[in-house]
Amino acid sequence: MKSQIAFLTIAAGFLTASITLAQRNISSDAGAAPAANNTRTHESVLTKAPEKYRAKPNPLATDPTAAAAGKILFEQHCVECHGQAAEGSHWGPSLRREEVQNAQPGAIFWLVTNGVVRHGMPVWSKLPEPQRWQIISYIKSLGLPAVMPDGKAELSPAPNPQPATAVSPRR
Amino acid sequence: MFRRFTLIVLSLSFLALFAPHRSVAQENPYIVAYDHYMEEPRSLEVEYFSTFGTQRGANDFHAFWTEFEYGATAWWTTEFYLSGQSTFHDSTVFTGFRWENRFRPLKAEHFINPVFYVEYEDINGADKILKEIEGHDVESDFAESNPDLKQEHNHELELKLLLSSTYKGWNFVENTLAAKNLANEPWEFGYALGASRPLALKGSSTYCNFCRQNFIVGAELYGGLGDRYSFGLHETSHYFAPVAAWNMPNGWTLRLSPGFGLNDNSHRLLLRWGISREFSGFGNAIARLLGVGR
Numbered sequence: 001m002k003s004q005i006a007f008l009t010i011a012a013g014f015l016t017a018s019i020t021l022a023q024r025n026i027s028s029d030a031g032a033a034p035a036a037n038n039t040r041t042h043e044s045v046l047t048k049a050p051e052k053y054r055a056k057p058n059p060l061a062t063d064p065t066a067a068a069a070g071k072i073l074f075e076q077h078c079v080e081c082h083g084q085a086a087e088g089s090h091w092g093p094s095l096r097r098e099e100v101q102n103a104q105p106g107a108i109f110w111l112v113t114n115g116v117v118r119h120g121m122p123v124w125s126k127l128p129e130p131q132r133w134q135i136i137s138y139i140k141s142l143g144l145p146a147v148m149p150d151g152k153a154e155l156s157p158a159p160n161p162q163p164a165t166a167v168s169p170r171r
Numbered sequence: 172m173f174r175r176f177t178l179i180v181l182s183l184s185f186l187a188l189f190a191p192h193r194s195v196a197q198e199n200p201y202i203v204a205y206d207h208y209m210e211e212p213r214s215l216e217v218e219y220f221s222t223f224g225t226q227r228g229a230n231d232f233h234a235f236w237t238e239f240e241y242g243a244t245a246w247w248t249t250e251f252y253l254s255g256q257s258t259f260h261d262s263t264v265f266t267g268f269r270w271e272n273r274f275r276p277l278k279a280e281h282f283i284n285p286v287f288y289v290e291y292e293d294i295n296g297a298d299k300i301l302k303e304i305e306g307h308d309v310e311s312d313f314a315e316s317n318p319d320l321k322q323e324h325n326h327e328l329e330l331k332l333l334l335s336s337t338y339k340g341w342n343f344v345e346n347t348l349a350a351k352n353l354a355n356e357p358w359e360f361g362y363a364l365g366a367s368r369p370l371a372l373k374g375s376s377t378y379c380n381f382c383r384q385n386f387i388v389g390a391e392l393y394g395g396l397g398d399r400y401s402f403g404l405h406e407t408s409h410y411f412a413p414v415a416a417w418n419m420p421n422g423w424t425l426r427l428s429p430g431f432g433l434n435d436n437s438h439r440l441l442l443r444w445g446i447s448r449e450f451s452g453f454g455n456a457i458a459r460l461l462g463v464g465r
Contacts, residue, residue, distance in 0.1 A: 092212070114280050119245075123280050129340070129372065
């Protein structure tokens, strides 16, 4: 029994240490302006998308329900890092910035598929291709934030592309 | 009984404590095989699994385990297991713990994606979760009573190469394993293969529990490959198991898998089921407690 308690203590200690280490890694990666650094990383990766991906059009661009479905998928998989209105957070950049909104859909698809593994964004190829395109339809539907008279961007809440006839709202 | 109760209470405590932090998991349905997807960074997945196994010449059993799977980074997932079992007309025993780590060496997606797996096991001979089949593991190994089986202690190192591909919604996995009992036993080998696919590839534009994209079905095949001195299929056991997962929008995932033994050395039936929940805000909550990431 004593050995089991010792093992449990060691395991709990390890879990705590790994969590702390992971947070420190992220913190030191990010430096004083974590969100900004994250943004730079992800956007610079966007420019590295291979030409064959850039040239890919969104096959669901004309699907009227794609953005609505993408909104649900975004809420399920992306808000934890990118924020409820895709405005970004400590963990992930804003997706409403010019660099993202003006990027070719194929470049965003490439980034979502491959992630930015060394900087904390996992690969999302486990979502089937149509679902990744639906998320991109939603991101593109957000548009650029409105610019206030003082020159600062005002982030409106994420739009509801197509009111869903909710069967059982998740939140 | 007390230990089993402790396991369940521990699992439920975690679920209750972090219930507000939830996200929808997109889990593949495998129970033995692994794909190449890591746990999302800073997410904790708490899982409970059960295996009911038939046993010729002795009592059937119910083995159970709890997993705590944490995404330390986008390329490193660490996981801690606690396991136990009840053998009918015998007893319920705690059988040990496992600590598993998976590392993704490549930055981007490829046609075949490798993951390195390293696990340390501290279990006793009564362990019956059959999470992996290795070496010459056969049904008759489990025929002894729990008090006798508990006398044996295993400290084992297990290495796996996980290969996984995703193509047009299908996921294919090929796992090979090499396990070494640190008490100077020979290396043992095993394999697991799997394939799965969601019932629908497009997401629904409405919130729903029973949308087809929430269900992923497939099959896995796993077994032993002997050891260093007698590599091959001689005196080994093998199983084929259809698998299904239901990823619910409220964050829970249910898995079901009836496994069928393919030769006389295998248990005839391994009926497995599991329930899990992912808490995507776990690491963030801890970070906030530590004063990071405000």
